[in-house]
Amino acid sequence: MILDLFRLDDKVAVVTGAGRGIGAATAIALAEAGADVVISSRTESDLARVAKQIEAAGRRAAVVPADLSELDSMARLAAVARDELGRLDIVINNVGGTYPRPFMETEVEFLEEAFRFNVGTAHALTRAAVPVMLERGGGSVVNISSVMGRVSGRGFLAYGTAKAALAHFTELAAFDLAPRIRVNAIAVGSVATSALDIVLTNDEIRARMEQATPLKRIGDAREIAATALFLASAAGGFVTGKVIEVDGGTQAPNLDLGLPDL
Known part of the structure; x- marks a missing residue:
C-alpha cells in the first residue's frame, strides 16, 4: 500500500520548538505515523500537553525543557534520543525566528545572533545526531526555513538572511551526509501559529495577508x-x-511592516 511508505513504525525523532505551532503539530504527526519522539522547547507546560497527544497515539515521548538558543542544549537532544528511546532516525530542526528591524537598527550583533539561532542551532543538533543515526544505518533531517529566505521585504534583513543561509546549509549538508543521511528543508509561508497571533487577531491585517497570498x-x-x-x-x-x-x-511578502523610505 502506498500509504505504508509514510509509516515511521518504531523510528525515533527529535523535534525542537515542539511546545506549540509547527513543532507541536509535527511531533504529533510523526507519533501518529508510528515514531517515538523527543520533544524540546523552553516551556515545560507546553511540552506536557504535546506529550499527552503523542502518548494518546500509542507512542513514547521524552520531554526535554531547555533553552534551545544554547547550542549545548541542542546537541544534548541526540543523546537523549539514544539513551531514553534507543535510537535516532529523524531530526526536525524547528528552532528559529528573528524579530523584524529596520536596516539602520540592525546591528552586526543582531545579524550574528539571527544566524546563530536559525543556522547554528540546526548545525549543532544535526552534527550531534549524525553518529547516533549512523548506528542504525542512517536517517533524515528536516530544517524549517521560510519564504523570507528567497523573497525581499523591508525589515526582514536579519531573518531573511539567516533563513536563506539555512536553505543553503541544507543543500550543502545533504552532499556532505549522502548517501546514508538525507537532509531537506521546508520554506514555510504564513502559518497560523502563536508567532503570528499579534497580527492574525487583527481582522484587517489578516484579510490583507490573505489577499496577498495566491491561495x-x-x-x-x-x-x-x-x-x-x-x-x-x-x-x-x-x-x-x-x-x-x-x-x-507566495512570491512576495504578504505582510507589509510599513517602514518608510530613508
Missing part, C-alpha cells in the same frame, strides 16, 4: 507537519538537498 488563506501547521512527514519517511526516500516551498504560492 487566499493563511496556512495550517498540520500542512507543514504533513510535508515534514513526507520528507522524514520512506515516501521521501529519493529526496535530499531540496527546499520544499509550502507557502500558498
Whole structure:
C-alpha cells in the first residue's frame, strides 16, 4: 500500500520548538505515523500537553525543557534520543525566528545572533545526531526555513538572511551526509501559529495577508507537519538537498511592516 511508505513504525525523532505551532503539530504527526519522539522547547507546560497527544497515539515521548538558543542544549537532544528511546532516525530542526528591524537598527550583533539561532542551532543538533543515526544505518533531517529566505521585504534583513543561509546549509549538508543521511528543508509561508497571533487577531491585517497570498488563506501547521512527514519517511526516500516551498504560492511578502523610505 502506498500509504505504508509514510509509516515511521518504531523510528525515533527529535523535534525542537515542539511546545506549540509547527513543532507541536509535527511531533504529533510523526507519533501518529508510528515514531517515538523527543520533544524540546523552553516551556515545560507546553511540552506536557504535546506529550499527552503523542502518548494518546500509542507512542513514547521524552520531554526535554531547555533553552534551545544554547547550542549545548541542542546537541544534548541526540543523546537523549539514544539513551531514553534507543535510537535516532529523524531530526526536525524547528528552532528559529528573528524579530523584524529596520536596516539602520540592525546591528552586526543582531545579524550574528539571527544566524546563530536559525543556522547554528540546526548545525549543532544535526552534527550531534549524525553518529547516533549512523548506528542504525542512517536517517533524515528536516530544517524549517521560510519564504523570507528567497523573497525581499523591508525589515526582514536579519531573518531573511539567516533563513536563506539555512536553505543553503541544507543543500550543502545533504552532499556532505549522502548517501546514508538525507537532509531537506521546508520554506514555510504564513502559518497560523502563536508567532503570528499579534497580527492574525487583527481582522484587517489578516484579510490583507490573505489577499496577498495566491491561495487566499493563511496556512495550517498540520500542512507543514504533513510535508515534514513526507520528507522524514520512506515516501521521501529519493529526496535530499531540496527546499520544499509550502507557502500558498507566495512570491512576495504578504505582510507589509510599513517602514518608510530613508
